[in-house]
Amino acid sequence: MLARIRAKASSWMVKFILGIIVLVFVFLGVESYHMGQQNKAATVNGKVIAVDDYRAEYQALVDQIRRQFGGTVSHEILELFQVREQALQRLIERELLLQEAARYKLQVTDDEVAHAIASMPFFQKDGRFDSGLYQSLLQANGMSVAYFEERQRQDLLLTKLQDLIFGGVQVSEVEALDFYNSENRKVSIEAAIFRPSDFTPSPVSDEEIMARYESHKEVYRTEPMVKAVFLRFDPENFIDQVRVSEEDLRHTYEMRLASYREPERVAARHILIKTENGEAPDVIAAAEKKILELREKILAGADFSDVAREFSQCPSAQDGGNLGVFPKEAMVAPFSRAAFALDEGELSEPVQTRFGWHLIRVDEKLPEGVKPFEAVAEGIRWELQQEKANHAAFDAADQAYDATLAGADLGEVSRVWNLPLHETAFFGRRGPSSGISDGRAFAEAAFSLMEHEVSELLEINEALYLISVVDRMESRIPPLEEVRERVLADMMKEAADALARKRAMEVLTALKNGEDTEETLTSTGLFGRQEAIPQMGSLPALSRAVFSLGQGEYLPEEPVVLEEGYGVFRIIERALPDEAAFMADRDNIKKELRGRKENRMYAQWMASLKSRAKIMIEPAFQREG
Template sequence: MLQTLRQNAGSWIIKFLLLAIVVVFIFWGVGSFKSSNEGRVALVNGQTITYDDYNKAYAVQMENLKYQFGDQLDERLLEMLNVKSQVLNELINNKLLAEEALRMNFDVSPQELVDSIRKIPAFQVKGVFNPDRYAMILNSMRRSPGEFEALQKEALLIAKLRSLIADSVHVSEAEALERFQYQDASVDIEYVLFEPLVYKDITPKDEEVKAYFEENKESYTTEPLVMARYFRFSPDEYRSKVSIDDEQVNEYYLEHKESFLDPKTVEARHILISVPRDAEPAVVEAKRLQAEKIMNMAKEGKDFAELAKKHSDDPGKENGGFLGAFRKEQMVQPFSEAAFSLNAGEISAPVQTQFGWHIIKVEKVNEEKQKTVEEAADSIRQTLASNEAETLAYNEAESLYDASFDNDDLKNLGDSKSVKLWETEFFTRQGPGNISEPVKFGTVAFNLENNEISQIETIGSDFFIIQVMDKKPSAIPPFDEVKEKVRAGLIRELQTQKAKTDAEAFVAELKGKTGSEKTDKQEPLFNATGYFKRNQAIPSIGNEKEISDAAFMLTSDKPLCEKALKGAKGYYVIQFKERKIPDMSAFELEKKDMNKNLLREKQMETLNALVENLRKKADISIKEGFN
């Protein structure tokens, strides 16, 4: 039925009927087409998670994974990471947490919501909230202010609940000490590596290669592929069509005058005498006296920059403690209050912050200044031209999208409208290589059926209308196509098996010998790692958790690990050499960080336990294919 409507929606009568249907859905409380059952991914205690919610969250996660894994990110890795379930579970958990926050009578006032949005840097110009920038960014995200504000309110509710959980969790000194002793213990081991690649004389027969393929053919499954055509509307291409006159500049200036107010700034140097946060009062006072002594030297005429280089604990001491120009709100309050009360050339008394004692010298005061319209004109023209070019690009995309209701073949539509149509080769979910955000493009394309046309999608700074031309599902290729790849895989497996067999035989040999025989005959085979801790990479071996865990289980009474351990480079045989207990004097130095890390872990455990309990009691239904 929807396809029939799409094909016939060119007339204003049909468009009016479509609009009427949307209005009825909204007033019935059903939402929109996006929140209809057909567009629903999950239902959580009656709350809908739409395809749109899911697709946007999935695209963000894919961009993160692309950044993390680079070219290694393929269909198999995505399947192993279970990305679809991860994204959906996060959306479900957020619904449950927001619901629980409301149940516990948390609330977000309209003023809290407004304040939180105004503080988001992306919506600011020179540190001040800019309504036009807010509207422009929401438009590029294809979100209405109402949708974004609902999401922000949900995030604030969850933040309040998380804060309550954080405040309810505590770490005792005994817990911190136990963690310190566990983490800071170190061990030194010896090892022999049986590396698969040294076995060069393995040459499997063709029938063995074929048999190996038959046993493991699923592992050679190709990734699904999509081929698409698309229109791209880039605002940059519309800049030449934009003309901004003086009247528009003046009007914008008057409406956004606060954006062109350069706030008062101070240029200063400082000397920091650091004080531990949990320092005794006597230590704090001794540090204050030290700071006072340095202040007196500065006031007596000693070069402040040289004093900073010699005495300051701040990392910026090498440039004489120079901080550059800063606004009042950019520094912690006691520091900024002192700095902004001084005139150029004046030096403060010692000022205490959470970092310690500061001596401040103001070098220059830049008073607040309102830019004139003439001074702001260039940046205003640039802003208005960018906004107008984006509007022109979007309007043309919208015009083509509306026309696609009458003509659902983008090629014919492009020819009739003289608009350039782009076509891709087949690509994976990572998207085609010539797009600024290929993963987002790929996500949109993979959610379309053959010949289906997307909505207007914002990808990077451009607008796209995408139509899928063809799809190739995952498939097991014919043996002949992957024969050499299979052969290489079989050789690697046989090499690995040989390394494992030899390593296990060596363990058995060591177990059958006395201690003196081990020293005389086997010691030259072993390499020493040197000391390492549980959370450190093993020297000359690397980050190998199983080997590290096994090493810390060994003792002088039971020095040999009685099984060969698989690592990235091959199989290891390890034996104990020496253990070092933690230096308890270091505990006082590390206690603060230890407490912080342990507290974070306990907070996360408490939050996860709450989520698990909420999920057990919740009524959750998930669309087939997303479980």
């Protein structure tokens, strides 16, 4: 289908950028299109969603979350984000949208697909599509051309559907102005905070403590707890046992050769005299005159680095204007064109960009090429060591697990494999308090075991665990003697809270009646919705209450519940933002509001599609998920 593009594309070295590959991988997942659909996760109006597709979508979501949180992600985080449910719902919604596009008889031509792919920057060099790069990137990620192009066709189809459905969404001038005023208006208040810690409740009797305990026994019930021993097979502990040969390094280097290709680069310095977008012509002319003077100074023999240190307005000035080594696409186009046209040691004419006026000197030109084996060998060695250590840890864990199936306990396995046998203190459903990175996953496995039963292999953050419960403590209601201090503390806390709320209500009532509050109220001055309250600090709940009041309302109905107590306030002044600022940002505001409308419309539309669709989730898949 892309034969026309491939035939016209010039042949040049493939450029591989890891970040781009990650983007492609996250966007597409792994290839499952051609893997068949022997197992189905769900059907949508009779159309099968394969388990393989679900797994690819799930992994793409996990990878996104890992990048967001930086590395490993706990079982708890994945549960919090409901990744399993999200993955399946995304696939169901995509299928519903494709079916809706078919109902509207929308189509995407081969030329449209070809143009879309040819426009993707990670398949281009010097702004032109390259078939070699295109095919090598797909191959490197296990994707066929047919799968990728079919996915692009579907995405373009969904874009057409989106334009059809949301094309009529508009935002009026009044809507935009009202939103801007609501988000950017400022208020000034008088306020007071009533903290329970500032109130001293009356002492309570033993009889009152007993009565409280008797009426709240379940509050003090202990959770079930277990004590466990475990073996941990951590790949880091196997690093010293693995060896990476020269042959391994060379083979991996050859297999990844595309990833070590580097574009043409230059090492350069520059001097910048700043101007801003929209600056007056005389200011821009003055900056140009200054850069010309500096150029004459350098041509007359002044050292470029010294001139940069003295006059450049870029942070690189302190290093003599040094920008290091960079490829053409790393800089704005006018700067790159000038830099890459220079010879080594040559000084540029003045160059204007959106940042101002530049002088550029190229120190070194580095041609397109491949990183030599020696430059990447240590990095490859580290990766292969990690990979082999993972395999060694998994192999040892498998053998240990097999030994437990044959009747060995963890103590015996520990001695044979020379691994420390760890023992926990009693712990509940949140897991051990230390020593385990994902306590909830560990606890979930432990609580499913009978006493002295050995778990299956459990993977937590790239380490494997074998767990055995050695003792168990059932849930119970402790006698009053054990929890008397807790009961008393709870009573005093509630009483102090009640006193604080009562006083807050008294002050609010006095303000409503125009009476003297006998309290010193803090005057804040003007502040915005997203700003800390002057004289009081960051109090999100109080800010929300203040800005939730309508025009003509000055007092809340009830004291505001805060983390530290109760707040009472009275609005003294409201100030609307400058309308000129709104006009300057009007288009962005309308764009944001249009996006919000589209999101609400999409949610309603999708809910309607789902309510009319026949969606069946397979029982086997439900057991897996």
